[in-house]
Amino acid sequence: MSPHxxxxxxxPPQSQFENFTASSLYCEKCRRATPVRERLxxxxxxxxxxxxxxxxxxxxxxxxxxxxxxxxxxxxMQPRRKVRIPLRSxx
Ligand SMILES: [Zn+2]
Numbered sequence: 001m002s003p004h005x006x007x008x009x010x011x012p013p014q015s016q017f018e019n020f021t022a023s024s025l026y027c028e029k030c031r032r033a034t035p036v037r038e039r040l041x042x043x044x045x046x047x048x049x050x051x052x053x054x055x056x057x058x059x060x061x062x063x064x065x066x067x068x069x070x071x072x073x074x075x076x077m078q079p080r081r082k083v084r085i086p087l088r089s090x091x
Contacts, residue, residue, distance in 0.1 A: 025061045027054040036061055 024033045034056045041051040041063065048071065052062040066074075 025052055025054075027057065027059065027061045029057045029059050030054060034061075038064075 023035065025036045026032070027034045034054045036052040037055050039051045039053055040048060042049040047065050047067045050064045050066065051060055052064065053059065054061050
């Protein structure tokens with residue numbers, strides 16, 4: 001680590017995030033829990049890996065794996081997405 005890490009970082013305004021699944025994680029650089037931003041890091045056939053970036057310093061503070069099953073569950077839970085379940089009327 002260099003001692004000259006005092007560049008003023010432009011802090012993004014704390015507006016609405018597009019995704020805010022995770023709220024805050026501990027950042028080693030900031031030495032405290034900071035709000036994180038979720039970024040899609042890797043897409044695999046059976047899962048997706050998300051990277052969590054500290055919104056204060058921009059360093060990666062964690063990762064999360066989402067399996068296809070979990071993703072489908074999450075999408076099914078989305079109120080915006082209409083899931084049409086065929087109903088059979090018993091006559
Ligand atoms: Zn940080």
